[in-house]
Amino acid sequence: MEKITRRGLLVSGAAMAVGALGSTAAEAATGSIYLKIVSAGFIFGATGGEGVLTFNGVQYPLSLGGLSAGLTVGLAGTELVGSVNHINAPSDINGIYSKIGADLSIAGGASIQRLRNTRGVYLKLHGKQVGFMFSIDLSGLSLSLK
Numbered sequence: 001m002e003k004i005t006r007r008g009l010l011v012s013g014a015a016m017a018v019g020a021l022g023s024t025a026a027e028a029a030t031g032s033i034y035l036k037i038v039s040a041g042f043i044f045g046a047t048g049g050e051g052v053l054t055f056n057g058v059q060y061p062l063s064l065g066g067l068s069a070g071l072t073v074g075l076a077g078t079e080l081v082g083s084v085n086h087i088n089a090p091s092d093i094n095g096i097y098s099k100i101g102a103d104l105s106i107a108g109g110a111s112i113q114r115l116r117n118t119r120g121v122y123l124k125l126h127g128k129q130v131g132f133m134f135s136i137d138l139s140g141l142s143l144s145l146k
Contacts, residue, residue, distance in 0.1 A: 041072035076131030
């Protein structure tokens with residue numbers, strides 16, 4: 001009877017250890033984000049702006065910037081709001097968010113973006129763009145806590 005109890009403890013202890021290793025992604029929290037972005041370009045483009053990450057009830061100011069290479073023409077301002085998924089700490093937001101795609105927006109057009117950084121943080125953003133911007137490019141957006 002004593003061997004069965006020890007074996008049972010070993011098996012249940014191993015199961016708990018494996019469960020703890022796999023629970024990190026499930027325990028990752030969700031936050032919200034607001035970004036105000038200005039973009040301009042002719043062939044090459046530049047992006048700058050600021051924003052706010054709200055995580056666990058605390059607001060963290062953000063700065064952002066980026067460059068794009070490809071066919072880019074226009075000047076536009078965008079305000080985006082959305083969710084931040086798979087974030088464990090505010091510093092997880094830091095990084096370069098990349099996307100490859102084609103965008104066209106004319107005064108007041110809707111903008112939907114889905115971006116991910118190397119830490120696995122996933123941004124789901126939506127908002128309106130003011131101005132004109134056409135791009136077929138490879139672009140990267142750098143976000144960091146101020």
